[in-house]
Amino acid sequence: MIDPNRKITVHHIGDEHKELLYKLAEEHGTPLFIVDHQQIEKQYSEFTTRLPNVQAYYAVKANPDPEIIKTLFDAGASFDVSTMKEFNLVYENIKDMPEKERLDWIKNNIIVANTIKPIEMLEELDKYGPLLTFDNAEELKKIKAHAPHSGLILRIRVPNTGSLSELSSKFGADPSNAVNLITEAYVMGLTVEGLSFHVGSQCVNFENYIVALEMCSGILKEYYARTGQKMRILDIGGGFPVKYDNSVKSIRALAVLFNEELKRLFPPDILVIAEPGRFIVANACVLVSKVIGKAVRDGKTCYYINDGIYGTYSGLVFDHISYPILSFKESEETKLSSVFGPTCDAFDTLTLSAELPDLRIGDFVYTENIGAYSSASATLFNGCEPAKVLHINIDRRSID
């Protein structure tokens, strides 16, 4: 868990921007989830510029808003999807392409990165033949029976040390069994086109990536030694960290490391792909909510706001992250306060240690860097409507 008391010193919105947020909240109502499409384009461009030899598949799970997908599609992104619903969100953008072009696009630009897929989904996907990941023999049997025309990527288990969201206990084949699994697939008449891994989301320990790359390189060498065959694709997954605070090293440093290691460990003709989610959307969204209640309990001021842990702040639970709640009011004098969400559940506690000026009912508060794994996992618990989404800096049509 990120320390809720930490000071956030990066990506703070400037005064001008703050004024705009305030106006938008006044105009559109709260809770308001503001998505800045220019920032999404900037993040995508930064990723692809820093890692010029890596094809970026946006991980739709981070934020599946169709407008975000459209912006990234227009920017030239590929997509990582986990379910048929996510697949269809991407498909919406290509549905009018001529058939051959559409099928080629799917093959070259969609990866189904959930290693466990229901049979019904495999049956639906088979006609498209996208890349599918797998990490066990039972899944291979399902794929052979229900989606034999897909290209396969074997996901291996790699260290997730220090990452915000740990994935290695649920996914990934034991690296020592990788070549056996690939061979098993070939015996079944399936094609394994490459290897993938995920170092855990918000990976701040870059050593995880280095170890994972070395593991993949070792497997590819062992596979070549045993079969004389090469693999075409290396999928370096997600995990690219967002600078929620200054302790997080920039993508620049990671990219330098990556570019060196990729050159050192892999043949130049291997296709390297990645599945960034958080990095693309986290700092492109701000949430503005309103104080709807105020009480003093045991001497401490408690604010109740109109979005909470069952809504856009769901990342507090599912993403293991603590979001600072900030005031628009300029005041030297602040008090240690608690902030709660709007539901009847005491679990709906956003923080017990926000430094806030004296707020009144009706005042707005905001949270930055809340674009990833936030609205994506919001619920409708207690009849609370999800925050209204407002798209800004989008040139396809006017705002809202």
Ligand SMILES: Cc1ncc(COP(=O)(O)O)c(C=O)c1O
């Ligand atoms: C298979 C897979 N790929 C990509 C991602 C995106 O990761 P991130 O948002 O850390 O970039 C995830 C996130 O859980 C994932 O499970």
